[in-house]
Amino acid sequence: MNRIVVIGAGQAGASLVAKLRSLGFAGQIALIGEEAVPPYQRPPLSKAYLLGEMTQERLFLRPESFYAEHQIDLHLGAPVESMDRGEQILRLGGKVFAYDALAFTTGSVPRHLPATIGGALPGVHVVRTLADVDAMAPEFTAGRRVIIVGGGYIGLEAAAVAAKKGLHVTVLEMAPRILQRVAAPETSAAVHALHEGHGVRILTSTGLERIEGDTHVTGVRLSDGTHLDADFVIAGIGIMPATALAETAGLQVENGIKVDAQGRTSDSHVWAAGDCASFPYRGTYLRLESVQNAIDQAELVAENMLGAAKDYDPVPWFWSDQYDMKLQIAGLNTGYDHVVVRQTDARSHWYFAGDKFLAVDAMGDPRAFMVGKRLLEQRRSPDKAAIADPQTDLKALLRA
Incomplete structure (x- = not known):
């Protein structure tokens, strides 16, 4: 070859x-x-x-x-x-x-908003490439109003930056909660509270009917008929x-x-x-x-x-930076039926299917992330009561 x-x-x-x-x-x-x-x-x-x-x-x-x-x-x-x-x-x-x-x-x-509802208007942006971000950067001026469509990680990270730069931020999410597709209600609630604490308005169970404006975005009309003024729109819909x-x-x-x-x-x-x-x-x-x-x-x-013939069997992990909080995720929570909440000076959510450990969401808690990832790599499931007890030394679980 x-x-x-x-x-x-x-x-x-x-x-x-x-x-x-x-x-x-x-x-x-x-x-x-x-x-x-x-x-x-x-x-x-x-x-x-x-x-x-x-x-x-x-x-x-x-x-x-x-x-x-x-x-x-x-x-x-x-x-x-x-x-x-x-x-x-x-x-x-x-x-x-x-x-x-x-x-x-x-x-x-990126998925784009349909042109039939105004998705092609100047002032509607997506976040994927360097050119995308360069195009929207001039919009990020303190005091301006941005509507972010989609309460997933892309939309929420954009919301955090906009809020830090002093914009008026509204997030629209069709589902009953943000991050519904990827996270437990406990994680959704914690991230929701974080954003609201920084002045972001989050509207859940809210659909977008159309983006308004003739030559540039001026606002949006919601599925219930409500009008919101906007200087620009970011589509974070996957x-x-x-x-x-x-x-x-x-x-x-x-x-x-x-x-x-x-x-x-x-x-x-x-x-x-x-x-x-x-x-x-x-x-x-x-x-x-x-x-x-x-x-x-x-x-x-x-x-x-080059001929190695190796199979790929990863332990997936991800992260999302929002404000000063780093959300680190290890594993996949698909099929979970129970979430153990661990609250110390930081917070983490541990996903289980029965007694089988599936994943962890660690919010400002790198130790929980590291231990959870190691346990997943070893295909071991920790005791739920030990995880929930803030006195438990997580690293000790790796030696158990």
Whole structure:
């Protein structure tokens, strides 16, 4: 194998090509990205970068010179136009790229509000790329009014930044509570209270009928007919796997590009990793949207492209920074039937299905996160009463 092409120059793509070189692969590597900038960190975009606390250069995962120094052919601002799996070639910008092996690390794309309700008006923003955040940054001026549609992590992180910058913030959430899809009522309530304590108004069980304005956003009309004035709107209504090219090429796609446990797609020459990949996980298929998964899965795919034949079996973990609170999550809470609340000088919520430990939400409690993650890695379930007792030394649970 002499030629590897990676489509998607985000966290997963950058991790994959760097791992190939560190493993000693000496053939040609091409990394192709739609954006005009080198691979960069996404989590700080809606936080430190938007707050003005981080420069663009600090976002970059590696200096652009790294790619040239490691003979990685970096093509930016270059969306792939077509893929011929039979000939094993890609076409973009008048160029043809032949490959012996190819990896999709195309990530995800944001859901947009429908144009039929005003989603295409100037002043309606999404939070996904550097260009998205650069476009909305001038809107973040103290005293202005922002409506954020969606009470998930994307919307809530944007709300925290807006509140810190002195804007009047309203969050609209159709569900009865924020974070309903991903967190227990206890976590939702704690995060809700945190935002309200910073002056954010959260309207739950509230639908958006339309965004108002002729040439720019002036307000929104809610499903109950209420009108709210607004200077701009942020849509934080989720993301979708970027699978358009894979589908056109005839790869199997089911909520992401379907791969086996080693990251190989329905084409033995093609692999996938990161947000765009749906992989087997303990009896089901799973797609993870996290930095941890993008790095770990991409690095494992790099190994497997070179013959390692390793299966991917992660313990998922995530984080969200809101104000001065870091919410750290280990595990997946799917199927939980009980939540143990641990309250010390910090707070954590431990998810169980019967006596089986599934996940933990740690709010400003790095020790709870670390211990919970270690227990999950060891597939051990702690005693519920011990978790709830604030006198319990959590680290002792690892020695039990």
